[in-house]
Amino acid sequence: AERGKKGGGRIMEDVVALSFLAGNDFLPTLPCVEVHADGLGELCTLLAAQLLDAQEQHPASPHAAFKHGHLTSGGRLCADPLRRFLAKLAAEEPSALRRRATRLVRSARHAAARG
Numbered sequence: 001a002e003r004g005k006k007g008g009g010r011i012m013e014d015v016v017a018l019s020f021l022a023g024n025d026f027l028p029t030l031p032c033v034e035v036h037a038d039g040l041g042e043l044c045t046l047l048a049a050q051l052l053d054a055q056e057q058h059p060a061s062p063h064a065a066f067k068h069g070h071l072t073s074g075g076r077l078c079a080d081p082l083r084r085f086l087a088k089l090a091a092e093e094p095s096a097l098r099r100r101a102t103r104l105v106r107s108a109r110h111a112a113a114r115g
Contacts, residue, residue: 013072017082018043021089032089032096037103042096046088047071050081 022040023029033039054069055062067073071082 010066010070010072013075014047014070015040015044017071017077018047030089032093032100034100037100042092043089046085046092050085050088054081 019040020027021030021043022033022035029035029039033043051065051069054065058064058068067078069081071078071085
């Protein structure tokens with residue numbers, strides 16, 4: 001583990017980094033990530049898949065898997081893992097936008113039915 005930091009601490013740093021992708025008062029949200037529709041949960045699911053992929057790619061070296069899967073290290077972003085994560089997120093974007101459109105249509109129909 002990184003200088004005394006256990007895996008859980010590193011995961012927390014990754015989740016904080018993911019929260020910026022979900023948007024805040026200063027940064028807009030990504031179009032495919034909706035916080036109120038479990039966007040952060042979806043980002044965490046993608047991160048978990050990336051961490052599992054890294055373990056499968058480096059089964060003999062937990063350190064290598066740790067290094068290649070996490071988005072952050074010591075409070076700094078790691079370019080290669082972040083690039084892989086964003087590529088996976090981009091691949092998921094069309095289906096996420098379709099789900100969002102379906103929710104919006106359903107909500108509009110429900111509102112129209114209520115009068």
